[in-house]
Amino acid sequence: METKSKGNVMREIEIEKMVIHCGGTEDKLERSIKLLKKITGGTIYIKKSTRRIPAFGISPGKKSGCKITIRDLDAINSYLKRFFSAVDNKIKDRQITENQLCFGVKEYIEVPGLEYERDIGILGFEVMLIFKRKGKRVGLKKIKQGKFPRKQRVTPEEIRVYLEKNFKLDVR
Numbered sequence: 001m002e003t004k005s006k007g008n009v010m011r012e013i014e015i016e017k018m019v020i021h022c023g024g025t026e027d028k029l030e031r032s033i034k035l036l037k038k039i040t041g042g043t044i045y046i047k048k049s050t051r052r053i054p055a056f057g058i059s060p061g062k063k064s065g066c067k068i069t070i071r072d073l074d075a076i077n078s079y080l081k082r083f084f085s086a087v088d089n090k091i092k093d094r095q096i097t098e099n100q101l102c103f104g105v106k107e108y109i110e111v112p113g114l115e116y117e118r119d120i121g122i123l124g125f126e127v128m129l130i131f132k133r134k135g136k137r138v139g140l141k142k143i144k145q146g147k148f149p150r151k152q153r154v155t156p157e158e159i160r161v162y163l164e165k166n167f168k169l170d171v172r
Helices: 027-039 073-086 156-167
Strands: 013-023 045-048 063-070 100-105 125-133
Touching: 013 027, 013 073, 013 156, 027 063, 027 125, 063 073, 073 100, 073 125, 073 156, 100 156
Parallel strands: none
Antiparallel strands: 013 063, 013 125, 045 063, 100 125
């Protein structure tokens, strides 16, 4: 029986999670929560501010945003295909950093399958992808914690290659 060598399994890149988030206070926050429920249908986490920003009407302890975290890889892949088509399958190079990719969708009606709703209005959201390699848990566990070396982090070049290969994305 012949075995094919895939290379080092510990060097393979995978998506750890996807975070979709919206910002806003008062009325805009309520519309943002409705938007995230419409997109995912999951449980929404409401974020409270820790800083005072008078220009935006934000003070410490005031609700200032909402987010949802998705860890199911099948769901992530189906959402990503829709979100990438909303941005014309193009991502800017500066949106990719070490271990993550972050991009925004200006209007939710650009996403295929989402219809305009009067209650929500015109609103956008941001999508953040966090990448990892196998072995990341070693640095996170509480008992017998090990070191997660720098070489195990995912570089922007590796993320770029992963996106071009798996999602046929144009990274400029």
